[in-house]
Amino acid sequence: MELRINRRALVGLGLAAAVAASSLAVLRTDSGIASSHREAPMIAGDPQHDNTDVYAFVSPDKADTVTLLANWIPFEEPQGGPNFYPFATRSRYNIKIDNDGDARPDITYEWTFRNEDKRGTTTFLYNNGPVTSLDDPNLLFRQRYTLRKITPGGTRTLVGDGIVAPSNVGPASMPDYGTLRAQSLRSLPGGGKVFAGQSDEAFFLDLRVFDLLYGGNLSEVGQDTAKGYNVNTVAIQVPAKELALKGDVRRNPVIGICSTTDKFNGSRYVQVSRLCNPLVNEVVSPAGLKDAFNALPPEKDADVAPLVKRVTDPEVARLLEAVYGIKAPATPRNDLVEIFLTGIAKQNGPIKADLNSQVLNKDAGKLRPSEMLRLNMAVPPAKDPNRLGVLAGDLQGFPNGRRLSDDVVDIALQAVAGAALTGKLVPGLTDKVDGNDKPFLQSFPYIPLPSNVAVNRR
Amino acid sequence: MRSLAVLAGLALLGAMAFTIFSFSAAPSEAPVAQAAPAAETLQERLRRLPGDHRGWAELASQYVDQARITGDPSYYTKAEGAIATAAKLRAGDDAVLTGQAALAAGRHEFADAVRLAERAVSVNPYGAAAYGVLADARTQLGDLRGARRAVDRMMDLRPGVAAFARASYAAELRGDLAGARKYLEMAEDDAWSPADVAYARYYLGELALHSGDLATAADWYAKALQAYPAYPPALAGQARTAALSGRLTEALTLYDTVVERLPLPQYLIEQGETRIKAGQAPDWTLLRAQRKLFQAAGVRDDLTWAEFEADHGDPASAVEHARAEYARNPNLVAADALAWALFKAGRPADALPYAKKATATGWRNPLLTYHRARIEQALGRPVKVDAGFDPTLPALARFS
Numbered sequence: 133m134e135l136r137i138n139r140r141a142l143v144g145l146g147l148a149a150a151v152a153a154s155s156l157a158v159l160r161t162d163s164g165i166a167s168s169h170r171e172a173p174m175i176a177g178d179p180q181h182d183n184t185d186v187y188a189f190v191s192p193d194k195a196d197t198v199t200l201l202a203n204w205i206p207f208e209e210p211q212g213g214p215n216f217y218p219f220a221t222r223s224r225y226n227i228k229i230d231n232d233g234d235a236r237p238d239i240t241y242e243w244t245f246r247n248e249d250k251r252g253t254t255t256f257l258y259n260n261g262p263v264t265s266l267d268d269p270n271l272l273f274r275q276r277y278t279l280r281k282i283t284p285g286g287t288r289t290l291v292g293d294g295i296v297a298p299s300n301v302g303p304a305s306m307p308d309y310g311t312l313r314a315q316s317l318r319s320l321p322g323g324g325k326v327f328a329g330q331s332d333e334a335f336f337l338d339l340r341v342f343d344l345l346y347g348g349n350l351s352e353v354g355q356d357t358a359k360g361y362n363v364n365t366v367a368i369q370v371p372a373k374e375l376a377l378k379g380d381v382r383r384n385p386v387i388g389i390c391s392t393t394d395k396f397n398g399s400r401y402v403q404v405s406r407l408c409n410p411l412v413n414e415v416v417s418p419a420g421l422k423d424a425f426n427a428l429p430p431e432k433d434a435d436v437a438p439l440v441k442r443v444t445d446p447e448v449a450r451l452l453e454a455v456y457g458i459k460a461p462a463t464p465r466n467d468l469v470e471i472f473l474t475g476i477a478k479q480n481g482p483i484k485a486d487l488n489s490q491v492l493n494k495d496a497g498k499l500r501p502s503e504m505l506r507l508n509m510a511v512p513p514a515k516d517p518n519r520l521g522v523l524a525g526d527l528q529g530f531p532n533g534r535r536l537s538d539d540v541v542d543i544a545l546q547a548v549a550g551a552a553l554t555g556k557l558v559p560g561l562t563d564k565v566d567g568n569d570k571p572f573l574q575s576f577p578y579i580p581l582p583s584n585v586a587v588n589r590r
Numbered sequence: 591m592r593s594l595a596v597l598a599g600l601a602l603l604g605a606m607a608f609t610i611f612s613f614s615a616a617p618s619e620a621p622v623a624q625a626a627p628a629a630e631t632l633q634e635r636l637r638r639l640p641g642d643h644r645g646w647a648e649l650a651s652q653y654v655d656q657a658r659i660t661g662d663p664s665y666y667t668k669a670e671g672a673i674a675t676a677a678k679l680r681a682g683d684d685a686v687l688t689g690q691a692a693l694a695a696g697r698h699e700f701a702d703a704v705r706l707a708e709r710a711v712s713v714n715p716y717g718a719a720a721y722g723v724l725a726d727a728r729t730q731l732g733d734l735r736g737a738r739r740a741v742d743r744m745m746d747l748r749p750g751v752a753a754f755a756r757a758s759y760a761a762e763l764r765g766d767l768a769g770a771r772k773y774l775e776m777a778e779d780d781a782w783s784p785a786d787v788a789y790a791r792y793y794l795g796e797l798a799l800h801s802g803d804l805a806t807a808a809d810w811y812a813k814a815l816q817a818y819p820a821y822p823p824a825l826a827g828q829a830r831t832a833a834l835s836g837r838l839t840e841a842l843t844l845y846d847t848v849v850e851r852l853p854l855p856q857y858l859i860e861q862g863e864t865r866i867k868a869g870q871a872p873d874w875t876l877l878r879a880q881r882k883l884f885q886a887a888g889v890r891d892d893l894t895w896a897e898f899e900a901d902h903g904d905p906a907s908a909v910e911h912a913r914a915e916y917a918r919n920p921n922l923v924a925a926d927a928l929a930w931a932l933f934k935a936g937r938p939a940d941a942l943p944y945a946k947k948a949t950a951t952g953w954r955n956p957l958l959t960y961h962r963a964r965i966e967q968a969l970g971r972p973v974k975v976d977a978g979f980d981p982t983l984p985a986l987a988r989f990s
Binding site for chain 1: 639641644655683684713715723745755756757776780785
């Protein structure tokens, strides 16, 4: 096709290049943007509401308490200024407990956040000098939180003026970050503790292991793809009796745990994110169901046939067989139904153990299957925790709750391959990442301090 | 939920020296990516996993979004390559259908966009993005009620920049200015990526501009540029504010920068009108060149030419374009364009029903109001023409 453009006229306008660039595309029947058509982003990135991990475990240094911990904002690059990584201020960050097995929350711990911004219009910097304490005037931006406990009996404010441990700005600005973390911890009435702030991305994994679903292969894995990044954490430690049905841990030791995030849409709060068991998207919820899963409360899970089917006939198992010759167990996979939907108990299915289903609670009613992380609070802390948890005979580990050191990727792969049925581990089935790069702490909140070194400098 | 897409989107803002064809061919023995997937771009991931259909669909959607952010339509071609690959892998997948719908909407094939988005929604009733495309396309087709239903659903699924921006536009078209502002403020508060922050601030500027508050508008445009320097719409906004405030030299300097970055017909027409206002001759050379290219390529953008011919060219040709546009997309803006073209062609009586349609929803758009007043005036009715409206710069009032 010949185009007769008066090039000289264009050059005179100094625009020849610009036209050429945008017009080449036009030749491929592309229209530009017409004035009639207002365009908006399709889906905006929203990491503040992206719930990445949930942990629940009997506290190793205080066996009569339980620690609940949830993370948001994946892949925080240290030194990500100037605004770093605040929590959203018009949202609710929740950890929900179901202790009677009806899939509805009996206790909700709800964090809401607000900004204290002293930067004015003169600077956009987070701090204007070294920050040596949470009250340091050099710290120009910080967040406060309110923690509420919501039960059918009503709502109580546990903390009205908590301070969020700030994003770690770097060694010059925050020479002793440990002090800031320590100052941010709050005690709760009745003997608990609470924390909100930045921490190390403690999840160690090679995400690429799940690329099996798209034709990837296990030979490529072996690096911790979350290493060096930070996350935002909320954590609470409370006496186990506070969580147990009727306050009786002996009779009712099992609780179910989910974390959700609610966002305000101008007229009401809607749930935009949900996480209970780790890796549920990779192993259980097929890609097309992810949106539904994030919006659904657990009490609706049992009605979503595709979700249940995905548990009873998981694609990952068939892929492991096709790619690696690891024989997939016969379907329906009632062992996985136990692990993900009902909890493990002899009366629930083929796994011969009474471990972590609410049916084991003597005062519980009828169990409604739902995807949640389930913890038996009566199992004492392991002296020598095994990263493979229950599958390796360490009953304090995932899928009985989840500790920071549990290797959930390997456990999930092994479980899908049938290890919970056979009692035998499948050799070689691993993402080859067995631990976090930073050691976990000995006391609450256990999760390591945030890094302050850029990821690509490590 | 852990997802790589967030970062992939940011990574995409970086180097784009990459063609879709580079790996639609069978992949050779690619070396294992050394980068951690967290830092892995969507493109790198797809090189490693060419079978990831949702990855391809996501890439296509990202390209469509880049076309929106940069105004560079060549991204649509890239999107087409990516979505074709995705569709070959898994045709009925909701992400693939949503990507196809987004591309169709980007290219103004609104009827197709509605069809595809409705299919996506039937496969995945929880997919917020598909409702967004549905809202946009229905708005363009003049189905404001259907658009609002889609927006409401989106607001219940995923309140955020994408939903708030659309809720704002729906409110604006209903004449609910306070609601339009409230939702944009929510979008601004919620925005995370610099491009999204700039987007929300730019439209807060537009809202102020259209309600005659130039100082507030200028403030928002400047704030948009703070978030995302060189964001062309905000630069154009600054040029508009300057021109409407009578600072014509400053406006023309700004327009030079704007059209050098992005010679969209809309900006070229604004620049020409500002020149006329400054007593210079408009130079429509570049605009006509663009138009020839569009026509040669078979692109349908009758609206722009209907508006341009009515104000600066041949009214008969304006009527032709406006009729074609209104037949395809019977929305408020198209109705206004047809009314104005008919008026300029000396047919105010024929124009009036369309002017009434354009103003029927209560949308407080100074250009629409002015057009209707002039048409009623010509028909001998007693009306008040807004003295604050500058009829020599209609294109500056037209945008969005």
